[in-house]
Amino acid sequence: MDEQFDVIVIGGGGAGLAAALAAAQDGASVILFESERAVGGSTQLSAGLFTAAGTSVQRALGIEDSAEKFYQHYMDLNQWMLRPGLIHAFCTNAGPTLEWLLELGVRIPAAVSGNAHQPGLTRAGVEDVWRGHVPKDQGYGLVQVLDRSCRAHGVEVVLGTRVQRLLVEDGHVAGVVADDIEVRGSAVVIATGGFANDPDFVERYFPAARAAGEALFVVAAPGSRGDHLRFGADVDAALTGHGWGLLMPTVYFQRAHHWQSGFPPASRILVDQAGRRFMDEDAPYAVSTGIIDQHGGYGWMIFDERARLGLAPGYTDWATERVAEEVAAGRTVRADSWEELAEAIDVPHAALRASIERWNQHLPSGRDPDFLRHVSLAAKGSPTRLDPIASGPFYAAKILPAELVCTHTGLEIDARAAVLDSTGTPIPGLFAAGEAGGGVLGLRYVGGGNAIANALTMGRLAGNNAAAAHAATKARGN
Numbered sequence: 240m241d242e243q244f245d246v247i248v249i250g251g252g253g254a255g256l257a258a259a260l261a262a263a264q265d266g267a268s269v270i271l272f273e274s275e276r277a278v279g280g281s282t283q284l285s286a287g288l289f290t291a292a293g294t295s296v297q298r299a300l301g302i303e304d305s306a307e308k309f310y311q312h313y314m315d316l317n318q319w320m321l322r323p324g325l326i327h328a329f330c331t332n333a334g335p336t337l338e339w340l341l342e343l344g345v346r347i348p349a350a351v352s353g354n355a356h357q358p359g360l361t362r363a364g365v366e367d368v369w370r371g372h373v374p375k376d377q378g379y380g381l382v383q384v385l386d387r388s389c390r391a392h393g394v395e396v397v398l399g400t401r402v403q404r405l406l407v408e409d410g411h412v413a414g415v416v417a418d419d420i421e422v423r424g425s426a427v428v429i430a431t432g433g434f435a436n437d438p439d440f441v442e443r444y445f446p447a448a449r450a451a452g453e454a455l456f457v458v459a460a461p462g463s464r465g466d467h468l469r470f471g472a473d474v475d476a477a478l479t480g481h482g483w484g485l486l487m488p489t490v491y492f493q494r495a496h497h498w499q500s501g502f503p504p505a506s507r508i509l510v511d512q513a514g515r516r517f518m519d520e521d522a523p524y525a526v527s528t529g530i531i532d533q534h535g536g537y538g539w540m541i542f543d544e545r546a547r548l549g550l551a552p553g554y555t556d557w558a559t560e561r562v563a564e565e566v567a568a569g570r571t572v573r574a575d576s577w578e579e580l581a582e583a584i585d586v587p588h589a590a591l592r593a594s595i596e597r598w599n600q601h602l603p604s605g606r607d608p609d610f611l612r613h614v615s616l617a618a619k620g621s622p623t624r625l626d627p628i629a630s631g632p633f634y635a636a637k638i639l640p641a642e643l644v645c646t647h648t649g650l651e652i653d654a655r656a657a658v659l660d661s662t663g664t665p666i667p668g669l670f671a672a673g674e675a676g677g678g679v680l681g682l683r684y685v686g687g688g689n690a691i692a693n694a695l696t697m698g699r700l701a702g703n704n705a706a707a708a709h710a711a712t713k714a715r716g717n
């Protein structure tokens with residue numbers, strides 16, 4: 240192996256592949272290390288949903304949008320807790336990064352999409368305008384295109400090699416150590432993803448996830464072991480995003496992402512511990528976890544026999560028989576009357592009855608004056624007239640934020656994706672992006688596709704700036 244490269248990228252998910260390709264396109268020699276046997280990481284497992292403003296896809300659908308509008312929305316949703324300069328750079332570059340992907344061969348048709356599985360443009364989050372771009376073949380499609388392009392641009396991709404540590408000389412990052420071999424480079428991009436699979440880091444940096452207890456399950460890729468935090472500790476890198484991540488609400492018996500585990504019945508109601516309906520059951524996951532937290536950390540999903548029997552076949556968790564098994568095991572409650580159900584889950588009878596009666600009064604006619612669920616259903620292209628909840632026996636299953644998708648505590652980066660030290664000064668030669676680079680993913684997941692847009696946009700910027708750092712080093716004759 241040639242042991243001297245202009246740019247070294249650690250991690251071959253979305254951020255790493257985008258960084259490697261961008262640096263190579265700028266003329267740098269690039270090596271990328273991936274710890275697993277194949278590139279892809281969580282990016283490959285994802286729906287590939289990408290939030291971006293002012294794109295050709297939006298324009299073709301007549302949607303007026305701009306990076307400024309996106310920036311305002313992004314900052315507002317995150318209550319201005321994020322750094323404006325970084326977020327402005329992200330919002331400004333997300334659209335051009337999407338166009339870059341289209342030029343590379345990613346396919347996103349100018350069509351309205353009802354969900355994260357149908358290529359096109361969708362509303363998947365709390366959005367002021369539709370910004371959720373769904374690529375053909377989802378995250379897999381993105382990774383395939385980027386991987387192919389990397390190889391076509393001469394990026395050396397080394398699989399099955401977990402980088403052990405950074406090489407640091409005179410305060411400057413000068414390379415990495417992998418397989419006990421030193422590989423030198425003018426700039427290093429850390430793109431190792433998050434830490435969802437390291438229980439100690441989850442405990443320390445995202446304790447809300449541990450609060451899910453036995454119900455917690457991780458859908459992030461196996462390589463999400465928090466190596467960015469280990470590398471950062473060696474160079475006094477600042478961390479940001481403490482306590483933030485994406486935990487999706489699921490019933491306690493779900494054990495896989497919804498495209499494997501299936502979908503709960505449409506005719507369901509979520510009630511809190513006071514027996515009252517408290518949210519749009521289809522509220523975007525950007526906000527649904529926060530709503531549940533406000534209501535004591537868990538709720539009850541209530542549905543009836545007709546809904547259970549109507550579950551679509553072929554899924555592992557939301558299946559007619561699986562619900563029956565949970566009842567038999569005493570974990571999901573079944574009762575012949577509302578009163579018995581209320582008793583069993585310890586909520587007031589009168590409140591549960593009132594919640595159900597109000598549902599039955601409105602949702603079968605296609606309107607939800609309290610939570611506007613008909614609007615969410617219509618955005619997904621789903622029927623807005625739902626069944627009454629009236630055919631006993633009745634069921635109650637606990638719902639709580641328990642599906643760990645991604646983590647947001649990363650190495651603090653500036654608008655160039657340069658890693659900052661604890662004084663806020665860029666560490667020479669070090670860049671980070673994706674879940675490893677902190678500061679873009681905040682308190683709230685924005686739109687449909689916040690994390691993929693972050694990985695690819697900041698990855699691309701990291702690659703461009705790493706190549707520029709190499710060029711500057713070379714110009715200085717080092």
Ligand SMILES: Cc1cc2nc3c(=O)[nH]c(=O)nc-3n(C[C@H](O)[C@H](O)[C@H](O)COP(=O)(O)OP(=O)(O)OC[C@H]3O[C@@H](n4cnc5c(N)ncnc54)[C@H](O)[C@@H]3O)c2cc1C
Nearest residue numbers: 250252254274280281282285402432462673674688690691
């Ligand atoms: C099931 C699922 C669905 C999702 N859907 C969406 C969606 O539709 N839209 C959205 O915005 N977000 C989505 N997300 C979140 C999003 O996919 C991730 O936040 C994003 O892909 C992270 O990209 P990344 O490049 O930072 O990390 P990854 O894609 O995980 O890549 C990191 C890579 O680094 C490798 N690595 C780790 N340590 C080392 C090391 N020491 N040396 C070498 N290699 C190393 C890992 O093996 C991995 O391949 C989803 C996540 C999941 C799990």
